[in-house]
Amino acid sequence: MKYLNIIYKGVVSDNPTFVLLLGMCPTLGTTGSALTGMSMGLATMGVLICSNVVISAIKNYVPGGVRIPAYIVVIASFVTVLQMLMKAYLPTLDAMLGIFIPLIVVNCILLGRAEAFAGKNNVLASLCDGIGIGLGFTIALTLLGSVREILGTGKIFGEAIYPEQFGSLVFVLAPGAFIALGFMIALFNNIRSRKKC
Amino acid sequence: MKKDSLAGMVMSLGVITVIAGALLGIVNYYTADAIENAAQQAKVDALALILPEFDNAPIAEAKDIAVEGDTLLLYPATREGIPVGCAVECIAHDGFSGDISLMFGFTADGTVCGYKVLSHSETPGLGAKMDEWFRDMTGRRSVIGITPGKSDVRVFKDGGEIDGITAATITSRAFLGALNHCYKAYESYYTNK
Numbered sequence: 001m002k003y004l005n006i007i008y009k010g011v012v013s014d015n016p017t018f019v020l021l022l023g024m025c026p027t028l029g030t031t032g033s034a035l036t037g038m039s040m041g042l043a044t045m046g047v048l049i050c051s052n053v054v055i056s057a058i059k060n061y062v063p064g065g066v067r068i069p070a071y072i073v074v075i076a077s078f079v080t081v082l083q084m085l086m087k088a089y090l091p092t093l094d095a096m097l098g099i100f101i102p103l104i105v106v107n108c109i110l111l112g113r114a115e116a117f118a119g120k121n122n123v124l125a126s127l128c129d130g131i132g133i134g135l136g137f138t139i140a141l142t143l144l145g146s147v148r149e150i151l152g153t154g155k156i157f158g159e160a161i162y163p164e165q166f167g168s169l170v171f172v173l174a175p176g177a178f179i180a181l182g183f184m185i186a187l188f189n190n191i192r193s194r195k196k197c
Numbered sequence: 198m199k200k201d202s203l204a205g206m207v208m209s210l211g212v213i214t215v216i217a218g219a220l221l222g223i224v225n226y227y228t229a230d231a232i233e234n235a236a237q238q239a240k241v242d243a244l245a246l247i248l249p250e251f252d253n254a255p256i257a258e259a260k261d262i263a264v265e266g267d268t269l270l271l272y273p274a275t276r277e278g279i280p281v282g283c284a285v286e287c288i289a290h291d292g293f294s295g296d297i298s299l300m301f302g303f304t305a306d307g308t309v310c311g312y313k314v315l316s317h318s319e320t321p322g323l324g325a326k327m328d329e330w331f332r333d334m335t336g337r338r339s340v341i342g343i344t345p346g347k348s349d350v351r352v353f354k355d356g357g358e359i360d361g362i363t364a365a366t367i368t369s370r371a372f373l374g375a376l377n378h379c380y381k382a383y384e385s386y387y388t389n390k
Contacts, residue, residue: 061209062213064201066206066209069210070209070210070213073210073213073217074213074217077220081224085224085228087228087235088228088235089231089235091235091238091239095316152322153322172321172322173321173322
C-alpha cells in the first residue's frame with residue numbers, strides 16, 4: 001500500500017508539472033502536439049526511474065561533499081544512453097524532440113527527485129517515486145500537448161477533429177503554451193482543493 | 198580511509214565516472230553501426246522520395262558542385278547506366294529564423310520532381326508549412342513539374358510565377374531562392390558532362 005501511495009502522490013498531489021512546477025523548459029518546448037509531449041514524458045520517465053534506482057542504491061557510498069556531481073554523472077549517463085538508443089532505433093522521434101533529449105540532464109525534476117527522494121529512501125520506494133513522478137509528468141505533457149494541438153491545429157495525435165483554418169495559431173507558439181499551461185494549473189489545483197487530496 | 202575525506206571524495210567520484218564511462222562505451226559500441234545506418238537510411242529514403250526511379254547508389258557517387266562561391270552536394274541518379282536525374286542538397290541562410298536545409302530532385306531535363314525539407318526552424322503554422330505548401334496542386338503553389346530555367350521561380354510579389362505561403366513571404370523567398378540555387382548546380386553538372 002505504501003508503494004502504491006508513493007505512485008499516487010507522484011501523479012496527483014506531487015504532480016511535477018501542475019503542483020511542483022518543475023521541468024518547465026521541456027513542458028513548454030515539446031508540447032506543440034500531443035505525440036511529442038507524450039514522447040518527451042516517456043523519455044524523461046525512463047531516465048528518472050533508472051537514475052532514482054541507481055542513486056538510491058549508491059547513496060550510502062557517496063560522501064556528502066560530492067553528492068551533486070555524482071548524481072549528475074549518473075543522470076547524464078542515462079540520458080546519453082537513451083539518446084544513443086533513440087538515434088539508433090527511433091530516428092524520427094529523435095529528430096522530433098531534437099535538443100530536448102540531451103537537455104533532460106538539466107531537467108530539475110531529475111535532480112530534484114534525486115535530492116528530495118532517492119537520496120533519502122530505499123531502492124524500491126525510489127523506483128515507485130520514479131514511476132509516479134514520471135507518469136505524472138507524461139500525463140501532464142500529453143494533456144497540455146493535446147489541448148495545444150486541438151486549439152491550434154484542430155487535430156489530436158494527428159487526427160483531424162475540425163478544419164485546420166479555424167485553429168488559433170497562438171496555441172502552437174510559445175505564448176499559447178504559457179496561456180494553456182496557466183489555465184491547466186488553475187483547473188488542476190481547483191479540482192485538487194475541492195477533493196482535498 | 199574516511200568517507201568524507203578528500204581522498205574518499207575523489208575515490209567515490211572517480212569510481213562513479215569510470216563505471217559511467219564504461220557503460221557509455223559499451224552502449225556506443227553496440228549502437229554506433231545502427232546510428233550510422235539510420236542516418237544513411239534517412240538519406241536514402243529522402244532520395245527515393247524525390248528522384249525518379251534509379252538503380253545506382255547516389256550517395257556513394259555524390260559530387261561537390263561549385264555554384265556562385267558556394268559548394269553544393271549533388272547526388273546523380275542513373276538507371277541502367279542512363280542518367281535519369283539528380284538531387285541537390287542546399288542550405289538557405291535567408292529564412293525567417295535560422296538556416297533551412299533542403300533537398301531538391303530534378304529529372305534529367307531539369308524539371309523539379311520532388312523536394313524534402315531536411316531541417317528548419319521556421320514559425321510553426323506559417324513558414325513551417327513549406328513542407329506541404331510547395332507540393333500542393335492548388336492554384337500556382339506547387340513547384341513540382343516546373344523547370345526553373347524556363348519559368349520564373351519567384352513569388353508573385355517579386356514578379357514571379359509561384360504563389361508563396363500566405364503570411365510567410367520571407368520563408369517562401371528563401372525556399373524558392375534555394376531552388377534556383379540548386380538548379381544552377383544541376384545545370385553546371387549537366388553542361389560539364
